Amino acid sequence: MAIQPELDRVTRLSVEKHVEALRSGVHAWASGRLGEPSAMGDARWPAGLIIATWLQAETGTPPAGGPEHRVGRSGGGFDALDFAFLPPDRWLAPDAAFDLSIPLTHRPGARQLRIPIPWYGAGMSYGSISEQVMLARALVAERWQTFTSTGEGGYPLSLQPHREHVITQVATGMFGVREETILWAPIVEIKYAQGAKPGLGGHLLGDKATTSVAAMRGSVPWVSLFSPFPFHSVYSVEDHRKHIDWFRSINPDLLVSVKVSTPTDVDMVAVGSYYAGADVLQIDGAYGGTGAAPEIAKKNIALPIELALPRVHRFLESEGIRDEIVVMASGGVRTAWDIAKAVALGADGCVLGTTELVALGCTRCSNCERGRGCPFGLTTTDPELSALVDPQWGAERLDRLYRSFDLQLRGILRRLGLAKIRDLRGRTDLLRYVPGGVAGCSEPAHGPR
Amino acid sequence: MCPSARRIGRGEVTAPRPAFQRYAIPTDPAPDVVRVPPRFRVKVTKYRLAALAIGEVIHARGNMRVALSRPCMYGVFGRPVGGMAPIEDLCVACLRCTVEYPRVVRIVRNPARELLAVPGISADEVETLLYESRTGRVPVRGAGYRGPFGGSGWDGMWLDMSEIVRPTRDGIHGREHISTVVDIGERPPFLAFDAAGAPVGPLPRGRAISVPFLLGPAPADERADEVQDVLLEAARHLDTLALVPLPTILERGLAGPHVAPLVGAGDLSLLDRLPAPPVVVEIDGWDPIHHAAIAARFPDAILSVRVPLGSDAVALVRAGARVIHLVAPDWAAAAVSLPDDIRRTHLALVEAGVRDEVTLLGSGAVRVAEHVPKAIACGLDAVVLDVPLWVALQGRRREDPGAAGASAAVSWAFPRAGEEWAVRRVLNVAASWRDQLIEILGAMGLREVRRLRGELGRCMFQVDVEREALGGIDGYPA
Numbered sequence: 032m033a034i035q036p037e038l039d040r041v042t043r044l045s046v047e048k049h050v051e052a053l054r055s056g057v058h059a060w061a062s063g064r065l066g067e068p069s070a071m072g073d074a075r076w077p078a079g080l081i082i083a084t085w086l087q088a089e090t091g092t093p094p095a096g097g098p099e100h101r102v103g104r105s106g107g108g109f110d111a112l113d114f115a116f117l118p119p120d121r122w123l124a125p126d127a128a129f130d131l132s133i134p135l136t137h138r139p140g141a142r143q144l145r146i147p148i149p150w151y152g153a154g155m156s157y158g159s160i161s162e163q164v165m166l167a168r169a170l171v172a173e174r175w176q177t178f179t180s181t182g183e184g185g186y187p188l189s190l191q192p193h194r195e196h197v198i199t200q201v202a203t204g205m206f207g208v209r210e211e212t213i214l215w216a217p218i219v220e221i222k223y224a225q226g227a228k229p230g231l232g233g234h235l236l237g238d239k240a241t242t243s244v245a246a247m248r249g250s251v252p253w254v255s256l257f258s259p260f261p262f263h264s265v266y267s268v269e270d271h272r273k274h275i276d277w278f279r280s281i282n283p284d285l286l287v288s289v290k291v292s293t294p295t296d297v298d299m300v301a302v303g304s305y306y307a308g309a310d311v312l313q314i315d316g317a318y319g320g321t322g323a324a325p326e327i328a329k330k331n332i333a334l335p336i337e338l339a340l341p342r343v344h345r346f347l348e349s350e351g352i353r354d355e356i357v358v359m360a361s362g363g364v365r366t367a368w369d370i371a372k373a374v375a376l377g378a379d380g381c382v383l384g385t386t387e388l389v390a391l392g393c394t395r396c397s398n399c400e401r402g403r404g405c406p407f408g409l410t411t412t413d414p415e416l417s418a419l420v421d422p423q424w425g426a427e428r429l430d431r432l433y434r435s436f437d438l439q440l441r442g443i444l445r446r447l448g449l450a451k452i453r454d455l456r457g458r459t460d461l462l463r464y465v466p467g468g469v470a471g472c473s474e475p476a477h478g479p480r
Numbered sequence: 481m482c483p484s485a486r487r488i489g490r491g492e493v494t495a496p497r498p499a500f501q502r503y504a505i506p507t508d509p510a511p512d513v514v515r516v517p518p519r520f521r522v523k524v525t526k527y528r529l530a531a532l533a534i535g536e537v538i539h540a541r542g543n544m545r546v547a548l549s550r551p552c553m554y555g556v557f558g559r560p561v562g563g564m565a566p567i568e569d570l571c572v573a574c575l576r577c578t579v580e581y582p583r584v585v586r587i588v589r590n591p592a593r594e595l596l597a598v599p600g601i602s603a604d605e606v607e608t609l610l611y612e613s614r615t616g617r618v619p620v621r622g623a624g625y626r627g628p629f630g631g632s633g634w635d636g637m638w639l640d641m642s643e644i645v646r647p648t649r650d651g652i653h654g655r656e657h658i659s660t661v662v663d664i665g666e667r668p669p670f671l672a673f674d675a676a677g678a679p680v681g682p683l684p685r686g687r688a689i690s691v692p693f694l695l696g697p698a699p700a701d702e703r704a705d706e707v708q709d710v711l712l713e714a715a716r717h718l719d720t721l722a723l724v725p726l727p728t729i730l731e732r733g734l735a736g737p738h739v740a741p742l743v744g745a746g747d748l749s750l751l752d753r754l755p756a757p758p759v760v761v762e763i764d765g766w767d768p769i770h771h772a773a774i775a776a777r778f779p780d781a782i783l784s785v786r787v788p789l790g791s792d793a794v795a796l797v798r799a800g801a802r803v804i805h806l807v808a809p810d811w812a813a814a815a816v817s818l819p820d821d822i823r824r825t826h827l828a829l830v831e832a833g834v835r836d837e838v839t840l841l842g843s844g845a846v847r848v849a850e851h852v853p854k855a856i857a858c859g860l861d862a863v864v865l866d867v868p869l870w871v872a873l874q875g876r877r878r879e880d881p882g883a884a885g886a887s888a889a890v891s892w893a894f895p896r897a898g899e900e901w902a903v904r905r906v907l908n909v910a911a912s913w914r915d916q917l918i919e920i921l922g923a924m925g926l927r928e929v930r931r932l933r934g935e936l937g938r939c940m941f942q943v944d945v946e947r948e949a950l951g952g953i954d955g956y957p958a
Contacts, residue, residue, distance in 0.1 A: 041543065041545045044540065044546040045545070048540070049549070052551070059582055068582075069586070069589065070587040073626035075624070076626070105629040106630075229641040229923055230924065236620075260922070261643065291643055294641045317638065318629075319625075321623060324621070324622070325619065327849055327850050327920065329625040331920070333639075334945060335629065338949040363624070376949075398574050399622025410622065462953045
């Protein structure tokens with residue numbers, strides 16, 4: 032690909048050697064023949080779930096009887112929820128027409144964008160991830176007619192050919208935001224807060240603020256970038272409205288997504304966003320995130336998405352505006368089953384970040400922010416490391432992961448007797464709570480093949 | 481003219497104003513002196529590595545730089561013999577080596593690391609404390625949260641954040657203006673004045689400390705005196721208080737505004753030997769006679785009473801106590817119940833209408849940085865630190881199975897590394913914890929930690945929010 036950096040011959044040969052070893056290694060681990068790496072995984076992403084995600088990115092189908100691909104072992108939230116499926120005789124036919132599409136606006140007069148699957152890619156900035164990874168995500172978004180987001184770090188020109196599927200994120204540092212990046216965007220995502228570090232603004236540590244990253248952001252190389260928090264121009268719903276008007280004055284056709292975290296009054300925030308004119312409200316729960324964050328912020332500030340969603344959904348319903356705004360859930364949505372559970376808890380769809388990185392080979396070692404960045408070439412802009420990921424290879428893996436998720440969601444709908452994902456929204460009556468967490472794959476995990 | 485002097489009236493010059501000095505805790509690297517086992521073991525199958533190396537030399541057609549290019553970017557295979565003698569201390573378990581060469585190298589968690597745990601503090605928490613005490617930094621990592629969904633005690637609560645309300649509009653985060661000062665003392669519910677406008681009756685009395693934590697007394701150890709010196713020196717740097725047993729103060733001739741004598745029931749007669757009146761005195765246990773006697777002996781001192789967690793704080797206040805230090809004697813039990821116990825005490829004082837008149841301190845089961853803001857949000861004014869500091873000093877906990885009482889059975893052995901190193905370690909932990917507290921306050925939009933006290937409306941308890949969110953779902957416990 033054109034964006035692959037120029038490397039000297041020895042480095043290029045070394046990179047080729049490691050690319051080959053990495054791909055064969057990921058394949059070997061995904062095959063299940065080697066078991067699970069014992070130092071891999073954690074409660075939210077156990078080793079089996081990581082391996083299962085790798086496997087889906089290889090095969091395009093969920094593992095049949097292999098590693099657990101639906102839930103983690105955190106003991107709560109999505110991991111303690113299961114579906115109350117209908118008895119098999121009431122399942123829909125395998126060849127029934129399932130509709131997974133969701134609209135991205137309900138506002139009359141707005142550009143009526145619709146995505147055929149109930150998820151799109153989360154904002155991960157250039158600098159926090161490589162351009163190769165951004166391009167891979169854009170390629171798969173285009174293939175599936177959905178979206179990916181630039182994150183707050185500018186808009187690499189390699190994404191421009193796929194601009195109909197790229198969301199421009201505008202966050203508090205305004206890094207890389209230019210008039211043309213607003214003009215190119217079908218959707219602008221205003222990031223007020225993020226789940227991994229609610230109330231703290233983005234962090235890009237100095238080692239990762241390379242020359243190219245700094246150039247894109249209009250900053251000084253090798254100097255840590257801490258986005259301020261919040262927008263110093265927004266202190267009210269009216270200010271928020273003004274922000275949206277600014278963007279629409281540049282590009283009247285765009286939709287506006289508002290990304291917020293999950294404070295106690297997340298329901299009020301949702302209503303405020305609606306009245307400010309947002310088309311999409313992205314609620315980012317506390318347990319997600321891909322970039323560097325203070326450990327104290329990850330676990331202790333703001334609600335997990337599973338607990339925030341019902342609050343928002345019910346409040347919007349009680350205000351009579353639930354069908355006027357699209358609610359997307361993010362922050363700890365890992366699997367197709369998590370997507371379905373989030374929808375049942377009240378979301379319209381989900382936004383995926385970490386899952387896509389795992390599909391590309393991330394082991395969730397949490398060293399993203401350290402030194403040159405990710406050893407797998409994902410969360411880095413180091414020329415040598417980022418060359419480990421070929422965008423086309425990445426897009427193929429993401430495509431197969433999407434296929435697997437699509438298949439699983441259809442299977443879930445089928446067993447719930449629902450033809451449309453939209454009919455699942457807010458149906459907590461179709462969920463079952465399992466204290467302590469859902470254990471393993473005790474039943475067929477997927478429906479139609 | 482001195483730039484900080486100012487000209488007033490007809491040109492007379494006042495004395496130079498003292499330059500404003502922003503509170504900061506000095507930090508300096510203080511490496512571990514007791515070797516900490518590596519987090520991970522690197523298991524290399526050497527004959528396979530040899531075969532791999534030969535194969536790669538052939539594959540690279542003798543280009544040794546390519547053939548010997550290694551997967552690890554952290555230097556684990558940085559020795560000339562590479563994987564034959566991996567440097568395990570450098571391994572961060574990125575797993576790239578084992579992903580690339582699964583049949584040659586495996587990374588496993590080091591079981592020896594679990595030995596770092598001490599009762600009430602997990603190995604992971606010890607590891608965090610060691611990092612903080614080595615560096616003074618806030619632990620930062622990528623890839624989101626990795627732990628259980630919730631839990632009991634501190635793990636069963638989340639703090640609020642504010643989408644748009646900020647502590648200040650200054651600075652990139654306004655962090656530098658967030659105050660961590662708290663007051664230890666008492667405030668009357670109202671002031672009374674005589675006809676001339678002079679105040680009559682009780683006035684507010686307090687000692688402001690710059691961080692919402694005090695340092696507890698040194699634990700039992702043959703070198704407890706040295707540790708006590710370290711804590712005292714750290715308290716001086718931090719501008720806080722160190723609680724020191726009265727006999728130790730007398731024996732070692734300690735004095736100063738950062739020393740708070742801890743007076744046991746049998747120590748009353750020793751008080752006369754204090755070289756100077758103390759600012760704060762902590763009395764072990766509640767005895768109204770002792771309390772009155774010490775108040776009479778040191779009328780200007782602030783008296784704190786040290787009582788077990790669960791004591792009736794309202795009754796204590798009605799009996800005259802104004803600073804109450806709640807001590808959780810059993811760490812394991814307190815880890816579960818402490819938030820509820822603090823909350824209950826705080827609310828009882830609110831209900832009695834006396835909360836603003838008194839200071840609540842707490843100790844026990846405050847293990848890591850996040851517990852400080854959570855404890856304050858539940859109702860404490862400040863916490864008293866103990867075991868985390870012994871861990872930071874790389875103390876080893878010892879239990880004497882032959883001893884009778886639980887408290888008598890436990891002692892700590894500290895490495896000989898010099899006072900300077902030890903003070904640095906304590907300051908590093910304090911700096912890291914204060915910075916993390918400021919992260920929380922910034923996220924919550926609070927300008928000072930005093931406003932966090934008892935801010936229960938901005939705490940989200942798992943049991944409550946989960947019931948609200950999931951309560952109607954089949955199978956959710958009634």
